[in-house]
Amino acid sequence: MTTLTPDAPQAERATRTYPAYSRGPLARLLLNREAAVIVALVVVFVYALGNVQYFDGPLTVYNLLKEYAPILLMALPMTLIIITGEIDLSVASTLGASAAVTGVLVVDHDLSVPAAALVAIAVGALLGALNGFFVAYVGLPSLAVTIGSLALYRGLAEGLIQDKRISGFPGALRTWPTDRIGSTQYPNIVLVIIVLAVLFGLLLHFTSFGRSVFEIGLSDEAARFSGVNVARTKLILFTLSGAVAALAGVYVALKSNSVATDTGSGFELKVIAGVLLGGVSIFGGRGALHGVIAGVLLIAVLNSALQLDGQGSEVIQIIIGLLLVGSVIASNFLPRIRALLPRRAVSPEVTTKTPDNGDHTRKVAQ
Amino acid sequence: MRIHSTRFAAGAALALVATLGLAACGSSDDDGGSGGGGGDATTVTFLPKNLGNPYFETSDAGGKKAVEEFGGKYAEVGPDTAGPDAQVSYIDTAAAQGVNALVISANDPTALCDSLNAARDAGTKVVTFDSDTDPECRDLFINQATAEGIAKVQVDMIAEQIGDSGEIAILSAAANATNQNAWIDLIKSDLQANHPNIKLVDTVYGDDDDQTSFDKTAALLADHPNLKGIISPTTVGISAAARYLSTSAAKGKVALTGLGTPDQMRDYVKDGTVKEFALWNPEELGYLSAYAGKALADGDITGKQGDTFEAGDLGEFTVGEDSTVLLGDPFRFNAENIDQFHF
Numbered sequence: 001m002t003t004l005t006p007d008a009p010q011a012e013r014a015t016r017t018y019p020a021y022s023r024g025p026l027a028r029l030l031l032n033r034e035a036a037v038i039v040a041l042v043v044v045f046v047y048a049l050g051n052v053q054y055f056d057g058p059l060t061v062y063n064l065l066k067e068y069a070p071i072l073l074m075a076l077p078m079t080l081i082i083i084t085g086e087i088d089l090s091v092a093s094t095l096g097a098s099a100a101v102t103g104v105l106v107v108d109h110d111l112s113v114p115a116a117a118l119v120a121i122a123v124g125a126l127l128g129a130l131n132g133f134f135v136a137y138v139g140l141p142s143l144a145v146t147i148g149s150l151a152l153y154r155g156l157a158e159g160l161i162q163d164k165r166i167s168g169f170p171g172a173l174r175t176w177p178t179d180r181i182g183s184t185q186y187p188n189i190v191l192v193i194i195v196l197a198v199l200f201g202l203l204l205h206f207t208s209f210g211r212s213v214f215e216i217g218l219s220d221e222a223a224r225f226s227g228v229n230v231a232r233t234k235l236i237l238f239t240l241s242g243a244v245a246a247l248a249g250v251y252v253a254l255k256s257n258s259v260a261t262d263t264g265s266g267f268e269l270k271v272i273a274g275v276l277l278g279g280v281s282i283f284g285g286r287g288a289l290h291g292v293i294a295g296v297l298l299i300a301v302l303n304s305a306l307q308l309d310g311q312g313s314e315v316i317q318i319i320i321g322l323l324l325v326g327s328v329i330a331s332n333f334l335p336r337i338r339a340l341l342p343r344r345a346v347s348p349e350v351t352t353k354t355p356d357n358g359d360h361t362r363k364v365a366q
Numbered sequence: 367m368r369i370h371s372t373r374f375a376a377g378a379a380l381a382l383v384a385t386l387g388l389a390a391c392g393s394s395d396d397d398g399g400s401g402g403g404g405g406d407a408t409t410v411t412f413l414p415k416n417l418g419n420p421y422f423e424t425s426d427a428g429g430k431k432a433v434e435e436f437g438g439k440y441a442e443v444g445p446d447t448a449g450p451d452a453q454v455s456y457i458d459t460a461a462a463q464g465v466n467a468l469v470i471s472a473n474d475p476t477a478l479c480d481s482l483n484a485a486r487d488a489g490t491k492v493v494t495f496d497s498d499t500d501p502e503c504r505d506l507f508i509n510q511a512t513a514e515g516i517a518k519v520q521v522d523m524i525a526e527q528i529g530d531s532g533e534i535a536i537l538s539a540a541a542n543a544t545n546q547n548a549w550i551d552l553i554k555s556d557l558q559a560n561h562p563n564i565k566l567v568d569t570v571y572g573d574d575d576d577q578t579s580f581d582k583t584a585a586l587l588a589d590h591p592n593l594k595g596i597i598s599p600t601t602v603g604i605s606a607a608a609r610y611l612s613t614s615a616a617k618g619k620v621a622l623t624g625l626g627t628p629d630q631m632r633d634y635v636k637d638g639t640v641k642e643f644a645l646w647n648p649e650e651l652g653y654l655s656a657y658a659g660k661a662l663a664d665g666d667i668t669g670k671q672g673d674t675f676e677a678g679d680l681g682e683f684t685v686g687e688d689s690t691v692l693l694g695d696p697f698r699f700n701a702e703n704i705d706q707f708h709f
Contacts, residue, residue, distance in 0.1 A: 053463075059488065163571075165542040256450060256451075260477075264451065265449065266447075308459055308462060312417075
């Protein structure tokens with residue numbers, strides 16, 4: 001993979017000769033996968049506004065944000081985890097377990113919603129930390145660990161609520177997350193998503209912790225030798241993932257006014273699909289948070305537009321599946337295939353590029 | 367070289383995304399947005415628990431027949447797997463489309479309420495059938511049979527088949543299926559009150575999945591060697607159980623009854639695995655639901671007790687307590703009559 005880390009100005013100075021950094025700032029801003037996804041999102045949205053009946057109605061944006069809010073939330077920490085080259089398949093089960101905790105505490109034990117939410121988030125963080133411990137300190141592959149905890153945490157939810165279905169959350173707080181902000185089309189949960197997106201964006205792209213996330217994704221070993229505490233970083237990421245999944249669980253419980261053993265099941269695949277579509281490399285080392293947000297929204301908008309257009313769920317799944325496979329191929333494999341092509345396919349300007357001739361390479365980029 | 371690669375990837379991803387997106391949206395513009403409102407015709411959208419379930423295919427076909435009779439526009443939408451999360455987005459879509467009537471079998475009695483009420487606020491009439499929501503989230507519930515009637519017919523059938531004594535078990539659908547759990551509770555109290563020698567030893571859940579139900583049947587027989595009968599109040603469960611029993615040593619020894627469809631059960635009735643099972647006519651259920659939706663959409667009824675409306679070939683129906691309309695009593699299918707039914 002390329003080392004297209006959009007992180008450090010210092011790194012840029014040190015690797016000025018590296019082709020990816022020799023383009024001008026504008027080119028770098030526009031010619032990347034995140035930009036492609038954002039453009040695609042805008043294109044699909046605008047196209048749907050003009051061509052899909054009812055898409056411009058007053059409920060469309062509200063409904064898609066309301067339904068994809070838990071996916072957006074869980075995609076934030078998932079982005080960081082996948083950039084380190086790991087994966088967390090247990091998020092939907094963590095969501096289910098914490099929704100069950102919330103339900104049991106609020107409905108069966110008359111705890112207030114905020115207090116129950118705090119307990120649920122603590123439980124989620126604990127479940128995430130357990131994943132993190134096995135991945136980071138025991139050294140097991142995260143795929144295996146979280147497939148196991150996917151079943152385990154779902155089992156916890158079932159143990160907590162058994163065959164019951166918990167409903168009847170009391171009070172005005174119940175509808176707060178899905179109430180509109182003023183008279184806008186945005187539910188209140190969007191505020192929570194924005195705050196967390198900014199926090200995770202700062203963490204990933206503007207801190208040394210974020211740099212170490214990319215370093216680990218490029219090479220665990222190299223990161224370790226350059227002084228990154230790899231194990232602690234992974235533990236923190238999985239803990240954050242559990243906590244955010246739990247927050248999403250509280251949201252789903254309140255939104256539905258109902259918790260059952262299958263609450264949120266299957267969400268993990270939607271989260272991962274959004275992250276990959278957003279330009280994060282499944283091999284680690286590459287990705288950006290704004291791309292992921294656009295990726296999840298692109299799936300949401302496509303889904304909504306196709307449904308409003310009267311498409312069956314099989315058509316929708318096929319299209320979103322093709323989109324995902326196509327974008328993964330495009331962003332992960334085509335560059336490699338191109339790299340194997342004979343050199344004559346390459347523009348001579350690239351091969352004759354001199355280290356400090358910025359103008360020269362910028363011409364190539366345009 | 368790297369510059370080229372990255373640009374190519376970005377370009378390819380963009381082209382693909384844009385093309386797919388455009389192609390996808392564009393492809394069906396011709397049918398003018400099926401399922402949408404508009405025009406004078408009454409638009410009725412059916413939202414089953416999940417698509418590809420033969421039971422709902424039959425009921426929705428009945429709905430389609432009714433909608434065509436009264437010259438409305440029919441659509442069927444739904445998720446691939448049964449779950450409230452998946453149904454919500456289809457309710458939201460129907461609301462955005464402004465359909466006149468939404469006919470839904472609910473995967474959860476409360477989880478859909480906010481969305482259903484938003485749809486009603488937007489002017490869509492909501493009719494539930496097969497599986498109800500909380501009464502305040504819909505305009506009308508079309509009840510296939512009373513829960514008491516369904517529980518009673520199943521207890522009666524199993525009692526007759528096992529000689530009113532011995533161990534029985536229940537193979538249900540999902541653990542949180544509203545209707546299943548209501549029936550199971552009534553089956554338990556009926557057994558306790560009227561059949562003291564029948565002992566319910568286990569209740570297992572096949573999640574309305576054929577293979578899971580098949581495996582759970584095998585486990586039931588292994589766990590309870592003295593089992594004399596199984597009640598499966600779900601069409602997926604009873605046919606999977608019958609398939610297991612028909613090839614096992616328990617065939618003809620362990621009685622199986624419950625709720626099934628004639629087409630699914632015909633072979634097992636003929637080969638002696640199953641003596642008798644019950645159901646209503648799902649096609650009539652869908653048919654009645656569609657007419658109820660039209661009556662609500664036209665303003666002929668509001669859903670209050672005592673309202674009456676015409677439902678095509680089925681005649682006149684009266685709205686009962688809790689805005690509920692009753693289709694009728696469950697019907698018993700056996701070797702003598704099964705060939706008269708095809709659904």
